[in-house]
Amino acid sequence: xVQLQESGPGLVKASQTLSLTCTVSGxxxxxxxxxxxxxxxxxxxGLEWIGYxxxxxxxxxxxxxxxxxxxxxxxxxxxxxxxxxxxxxxDTAVYYCARGIYYYDSGSFLYGMxxxxxxxxxxxxx
Amino acid sequence: QTVVTQEPSLTVSPGGTVTLxxxxxxxxxxxxNYPNWFQQKPGQAPRSLxxxxxxxxxxxxxxxxxxxxxxxxxxxxxxxxxxxxxDYYCLLYYGGAQFVFFGGGTKLTVL
Numbered sequence: 001x002v003q004l005q006e007s008g009p010g011l012v013k014a015s016q017t018l019s020l021t022c023t024v025s026g027x028x029x030x031x032x033x034x035x036x037x038x039x040x041x042x043x044x045x046g047l048e049w050i051g052y053x054x055x056x057x058x059x060x061x062x063x064x065x066x067x068x069x070x071x072x073x074x075x076x077x078x079x080x081x082x083x084x085x086x087x088x089x090x091d092t093a094v095y096y097c098a099r100g101i102y103y104y105d106s107g108s109f110l111y112g113m114x115x116x117x118x119x120x121x122x123x124x125x126x
Numbered sequence: 127q128t129v130v131t132q133e134p135s136l137t138v139s140p141g142g143t144v145t146l147x148x149x150x151x152x153x154x155x156x157x158x159n160y161p162n163w164f165q166q167k168p169g170q171a172p173r174s175l176x177x178x179x180x181x182x183x184x185x186x187x188x189x190x191x192x193x194x195x196x197x198x199x200x201x202x203x204x205x206x207x208x209x210x211x212x213d214y215y216c217l218l219y220y221g222g223a224q225f226v227f228f229g230g231g232t233k234l235t236v237l
Contacts, residue, residue, distance in 0.1 A: 112181070
């Protein structure tokens with residue numbers, strides 16, 4: 001049973017870089033058919049996709065955040081990480097990591113996000 | 127910027143049936159948008175219910191089903207239970223699964 005756990009500072013100063021890590025347990029981050037995502041949720045608001053990375057290290061980012069985001073994989077630690085630069089109060093949110101799945105079945109690809117971490121709250125202070 | 131739209135809120139009686147929908151500002155939602163549906167209860171992480179239009183996970187209750195309906199993705203709950211009261215989010219993929227956008231969420235009240 002794959003589990004994901006986010007970790008990192010709960011408080012970041014404005015203009016600095018937010019750094020979070022997601023540790024994957026119960027499975028390998030290099031297994032084919034998976035991609036690794038970051039999603040956030042502002043207080044009392046909906047979900048916002050930040051980006052994801054495949055084990056091949058191909059990355060895809062939300063266009064609205066692309067200039068400030070970097071997602072990377074550390075295969076030796078079975079972890080993937082999020083860096084968000086030049087943070088402001090608008091980046092205060094609960095940050096989730098999630099596993100995406102994709103596979104080919106009956107003539108078409110299927111995509112989903114099946115396993116989520118519990119989330120970690122990050123507050124940006126001035 | 128692509129916008130994914132859901133009903134802000136819906137109310138259903140226990141045992142009833144309700145359909146939540148998910149529309150895209152770019153046009154009709156198709157299977158190529160691989161619609162996903164998530165349930166989120168207060169203080170909890172989202173839980174995946176449906177992926178790629180109508181595929182269920184092993185943990186997805188049988189009363190949940192996904193479909194395409196009138197150019198939108200749809201999540202139907204049949205025989206609603208009190209524990210189904212939650213926020214529901216849809217997710218659509220774009221550009222051959224290079225970009226992903228969530229809908230704003232539907233708050234489902236069971237009353």
